[in-house]
Amino acid sequence: MDQERIKRLRRAMRAAKLDALVLRLPENLVMAFGVWPLNGFTHGLFTAADGPVLLIAPSCENEEMGGAWARATEWFMWPRLGMGDPRAAIHQALSKAARNGRLTRGRIGYEGSFEAVAPAHNAGEVLVPCEGSIAWLKSIVPSARWIDATDLIHAQRALKTEGEIERLRLAHRVADLGLKRFHQVVQPGASEADVAGAVYTECLARGTRLKSVRHVNVFPQVSSGPNAHRAWRPIVSTGKRRLRDGEMALLELAVCVDGFWADVTRVRVAGRPSTIQEAAFHAVVAAQKAAIDCMKAGVRASWPHEAATDVLRQAGFGEDVVHLTGHGIGFRYHEPEPFLMPGNAQRLKAGHVCSVEPGLYNRAWGGIRIEDNVVVRREGVEVLTHAPKRLT
């Protein structure tokens, strides 16, 4: 139960004259209720007024909802035979709550514009608020004024509380396990899929053994050799390709621990690196250091990108810089604040959490990116990623 988050969220809601928020995206339930639901059926009613809040959850999630600070939880039977209509149960619980409060003539916020969404426990299918279900939601309390609260929620999420940062440290400990394993398994003859499998298994098997860890999701992407120069794309296909002596492997790794995300990258050469690989690697490491060194609350969000790019240019790699240097992270793989990119005049704030990920991509010798996540502090940053950076 994160009192600081509850206080902040209620303050923001009062400033926006919102009487309540109806949340159902797992990533927002993590933020506001401290629970990460199994799927996307759980609805939370968070009120601006002090007092109990309401969770409406399927009966199969009773274990996962155990950590909720909501004093009132309504259960509906799902997914059992004879369960009736879960929607009818949610409708009933929400309309009952609305009758009891000041919500019938109030302003209620909802998740109208979450276009990028984090998966819940089972990443194979995601339940999201669609136009149809939002119309249905609004019909439950038709006399209220329904407000798309996406921007308020994102702004709220942009600055993490100390409690949330503690949870992020844990997610990054699990990600570190994967990065270290990556360095053990990259060698000539190993396939991209072999490497990804080893990283996945390590994060899951050793990560779930860490204290306070409940559920771990792992999303490794491995590209190799000539494929690595295309790893600037947000998504690569991990395939059957086997590393040859002297080829580069690039691991893009997302880990989600109980709703908190890490997004990290390492590279390694199988066998002996070439002169150009070594030069590019050291330039990227130095560029990341330059970016991190200039970060603290109050600095423009464009500065770390410029600092990193200057180093890369001076090392002769200016042509190989193709993407921005960082993005927000925490409740999702990518969050919209802060973007470390040219032209972004926003100032970094204490509590911002973001990636720092300079990269170089060149058809001739492959792709190199180093990505760590950091917490912006009043003076400097706290680096959440601790796995070593080395090319071999």
Next chain:
Amino acid sequence: MDQERIKRLRRAMRAAKLDALVLRLPENLVMAFGVWPLNGFTHGLFTAADGPVLLIAPSCENEEMGGAWARATEWFMWPRLGMGDPRAAIHQALSKAARNGRLTRGRIGYEGSFEAVAPAHNAGEVLVPCEGSIAWLKSIVPSARWIDATDLIHAQRALKTEGEIERLRLAHRVADLGLKRFHQVVQPGASEADVAGAVYTECLARGTRLKSVRHVNVFPQVSSGPNAHRAWRPIVSTGKRRLRDGEMALLELAVCVDGFWADVTRVRVAGRPSTIQEAAFHAVVAAQKAAIDCMKAGVRASWPHEAATDVLRQAGFGEDVVHLTGHGIGFRYHEPEPFLMPGNAQRLKAGHVCSVEPGLYNRAWGGIRIEDNVVVRREGVEVLTHAPKRLT
């Protein structure tokens, strides 16, 4: 290029008086355009009139879009520095296409009510049509009548073409690899996470070596011993728990191969099974056989469930039946047609693809489910899952 799918979709659109569909969910682009985009920025304009259709895709997806039959593809730069606003590029391409056709005064279908969504290549983040982006989409051609085409699209997807069934066979060959590996690694001392990691690695490493396979996503969930009795839940947390002698492991496995899904389950006892485990296992296998044996086009969708449940009741396990017997599958982990469940008067049709997954769950001895996927044919079914069913 699936001519049969294109013909069917155009016929359905004409019957619904739709002049065009704007699709962006990867699962619907797979169906209508035969391409599986990397993320969710690609938009497709599918017209009811014969002739070329339009894809609007980020430049980073040029490889993945190579298989598209769309003769017109507009590219926008993403996600590179200096890319401009991808939305502006999509807006421009769509409005240009609308000006050239009969769309400005026509009826255009969109994805308004997809509440359950399949991830694209990177399952760590999903891009979906939200209320905000749908309002934006409608504003591009404000003079058109915009129709929520979710039901039409789902109905279209419910009956697979022979070309799509061939792709599903391939996805199931990859899933079979995982099921076989499961049986090799379940033994006393192995943890749930160890087992899940081995299954993940096998599907990825050997699956990507199969001919015609491009990208494989794997979602294993393993529950063990006392946890297995709770595996009727749609999602379990694979954890650190180690199998003891005589305990049951249950694997729920989803595999996605280039946009086509398999959803399968096996169980295995680590060591020597008890009499009750053996009896329950054989009852479930017999129940599944009874369900499959009664399936063919024309049969009520409730019958397979009743046939399976009769067998389980007669074996003395009637109290341990808690969930339905099957759901649609193909373009997503779960599709809404056909549900094999009590009271469903819908008739099975040739081309339906669904799971057949009777299960028993009991606090005293664990959980047992066997899940295969089948194609409904005029006479009987084609079983897509070929991995053996055995308890030890």
